[in-house]
Amino acid sequence: MTFEKWMRESLDRVETALEHFLPGTDIAPAKLHDAMRYAALGGGKRVRPLLCHAAGELTGASAHAVETASAALEMIHVYSLVHDDMPAMDDDALRRGKPTVHVQYDEATALLVGDALQSQAFIALTTAGNGLNDAQQAALVRELALASGSIGMAGGQAIDLESVGRKLSRPELETMHRKKTGALLRASVRMGALAGATPDAAALKALDDYSAAVGLAFQVVDDILDVIADSATLGKTAGKDAKDDKPTYVSIIGLDASRELAAQLSRDAHAALEPFGARAQRLAELADLVVNRVH
């Protein structure tokens, strides 16, 4: 199967899984469920679900188990976007080419949409018949909660907030990104792998090395795109980092060095996958996608 066809099929499966795990608007409260679906369905690059699908192929995870894990990951990601866009945080009006949730609905609804999407992710992981046995359900909840919480994504956002208008060193910037986006990307790969035959410690270590490189590359490319792309292509407000005086790779090491760093991280990601051989084909292709993307 070509990578393009694998991508399209995987994206379709993610959308179907999200449809399945999000409460319908026929269930009360309808407005909240409508807003949750507005935020989560029909948009986004779905990088985390794709990483999860690719890692699941490595350990022979069932389609059903991987779909459950990837839906949970995307719900956590979307909740973080909804809260991050709120006036108290980044105050952004555009996301995935649509008005943000607090603009389309209201602030209180955006707050509850994020809160409920986080809960819904853990509901999905522990729903009977979701393809995961008890031990896998518990393990995947642990991975996802740790990646989401104060030593993961939420902690990275707290560090991000404190860094606005202040000059970060490159190690400080890396620490922030390792938590803010890196933790959930790492969990995406680990959860996909753990949804199949439990990988040994060496395999998990290799996958973590891969994730660390891809996670950082993702952020470096994000910073590059914020400078060189336009809002229509990005689906969110371009040039916002500089306007908000946020520290970025481009602001700290410059555009050319940022491009070279992204290329090096791509090589690191591929090197980490060597022990897996051809079984890691999709993960390797996703590393290329992350580095070469234009939005």
Added chain:
Amino acid sequence: MTFEKWMRESLDRVETALEHFLPGTDIAPAKLHDAMRYAALGGGKRVRPLLCHAAGELTGASAHAVETASAALEMIHVYSLVHDDMPAMDDDALRRGKPTVHVQYDEATALLVGDALQSQAFIALTTAGNGLNDAQQAALVRELALASGSIGMAGGQAIDLESVGRKLSRPELETMHRKKTGALLRASVRMGALAGATPDAAALKALDDYSAAVGLAFQVVDDILDVIADSATLGKTAGKDAKDDKPTYVSIIGLDASRELAAQLSRDAHAALEPFGARAQRLAELADLVVNRVH
């Protein structure tokens, strides 16, 4: 052991468990962890942990398992208070006798504190060596996530928001409270019970009946206290429901009928516990506490 001594010991154990499961301020990001501890430690009635402890005694749950479950429950409850107090929601300045998190810190921190406390609850439930086996971890996550999410607590808050300034019927008011506070109180009892020897369907049904009565009684008494108590006793702003034009039992059926309703619900709670005999002593005492409390 007297009820008072049992209460004091249980409250000490809850505080110790929260101390244990909340990241320390020596771990980055320090400010976020400080704010999480400010919100969760050293205050509150701890109704949910107490219900969890009492239900755990019924099924022979280990002290360790019950402490894990009760800490997770309280973290979810506290996250909901932190978000509920924010300007986009109730905009309240006082909670548990202290400035609310967004007042003491800032709005963005309050948002992240709530988000991270929710994650931390699921971390606690799935941490190795927490007294729960894999099946119990998965079951307790399921109970807590369902009670927290869009068909539980967050859904109840959404309905609450939509009801401000509008005349609710008594059935509508009950639906709102069953979700907003009832779902988590019910989960408190179920999680305590499930942390021990798995109860049969009839026992769970009896416990749900108990929780439904106690949950509604809790809300009716809350509405009564909002009218008759002062802010110093309550530890939060008194008279706020009337000022905000929120529908309450007192506004719909009056003060005397509200008092009679609370007494009837207390009788219902005791009736539901009959099959358990003396093993349900603490649950029976807690039903009395909920109805007779003065704050």
